[in-house]
Amino acid sequence: MSENPQHPHAGPDADGPSWTQAVKVLQETAPVTVPEGASAMTLHVEWEPGDSGTPPHRHSGPAFGYVLKGAVRFEIEGEPERVVEAGGTFWEPGGDVIHYQDGNALTDARTEFVVTMMCAPGKPMLELVEEAELASRAHLRAPRPTG
DSSP: OOOTTOOOSSSSTTSSSSHSSSOOOOOOSSSOOOOOEEEEEEEEEEOOOOOOOOOOEEEOOEEEEEEEEEEEEEEETTSSSSETTTTTTTEEEEEOEEEEEEEESSSSSSSEEEEEEETTTOOOOOOOOHHHHOOOOOOOOSSOOOO
C-alpha cells in the first residue's frame, strides 16, 4: 500500500486489508484546474465501427476517460494523435484546448468508453469549434500521422 498521504488508495497492499487489495490506480494527472463552482457528469459513450466521433470541440473543465471496449482515436491540441485501447485512459485539461478526435479507431467493432467531465458554471459541457478558429490555430496542432 502506498504511504503517500495524498493517495492512501494508490496501490495494492498484499498484506493489508481487502479494501487495499481491491484498488488499482488507472490514471493520475497533476496539476488539474477545476473551474470554481464546477459541475460534473459521467457519460457512457458507444461508437459504431468507424464512427469518427464528436467534431472538434472543447470543454470548459477537465475530462477523464476510461476505454471499456474497443479503441478510441484520441487527439487534443498540442499532442499527437494516439489510439487508446480497452483498459486505457485519457484526459484533457479543458478550457481553451481543442479536442480534435474521440472516435472509434476500429472499423469492425464497437468502441465504448466512460468519461467524467467538469463544467464551469454557465458554460456548455461541450462547445463545437468553428472552421475559422480551427484554421487560425492550425499551428498548435501536432503533426498529423502520414500513411
